[in-house]
Amino acid sequence: MNQDTHFRECSVPAVGRVFVYLLQGNQHMNDQLEHQLERRKIKPTAMRLLVLDFFQQNDHAISLKDLENGLESTDRVTLFRTLKTFEEHKIIHSIDDGSGAVKYAMCGDNCECDYPKDAHVHFHCRVCNETQCLPKVKVPPIALPVNYLAEEANVVVKGVCAKCKP
Template sequence: MPQVQNDNRFEHLLDHHHLKKTGPRLRVLSMMSSKNTATSQPDLENLMHDVDRVTLYRILNVFEEKGIIHKVFDLNGTANYAICHSNCEEHNHQDEHLHFNCTVCNNVYCLNDLNLPSINLPAGFKAENFTLYASGLCPKCSKKENKK
């Protein structure tokens, strides 16, 4: 099991969203923040053997509702979760960035630093959220591919 730190920023984040600071919640945040890719519930289940599936589902659900994490789907349709930027609010996600799906390792990356084009919707349309996907090879898989 990976090393997990109980970080004060996670306690502050839970306080900010009026959530109890439970061990499983703090561990989920720590595990998710330690990765540079989005994480699926099955991946978290494999790391957190002492937390049952229903509890983990509820943690992910409340974190998404509160704007702590956002959901992104991989190429297989599996929901993955990543920590939101600090400007997300309850029921109002601001994580409008490119999500990159690697076609080899199946990891999902949030590419937050890219400038996205503005989208002008036709009259009468109102976007409530926005998701942009790209797929291909991540740097690690691309490097392996080039060595062949």
């Protein structure tokens, strides 16, 4: 977390003490986070606000382990439940990038995680090990045999990302 962040302490059941923060002098940012949760019919709690802000501070998909490391003094079970709540309410989506750990990334504002409408390609960099959403690169239509119904598709392209390219 950034050192310019002001904290106010509060209690959260099953988590103990965590910090709900207001970005320095910016109640508006906190209000935006709360609105984003409420728009998806999720009750804003201290932990949910922390997790949502963590996602917004990262430009790549993150794992539960990344979240644990980035938010010290948090309970793994509570983080996992928060991820599942966010996924169910389509704030984030999960990605199996072949790394052995499920990653999660922010959904777009109008995303409903519907296949094939919202299906997009993901890119996993073998150098920095980050996975990026490529929302403008749609998963191409897949012609399945008769009586097969596609419900989701996971396309991960692996290589070297723009940041790591020599």
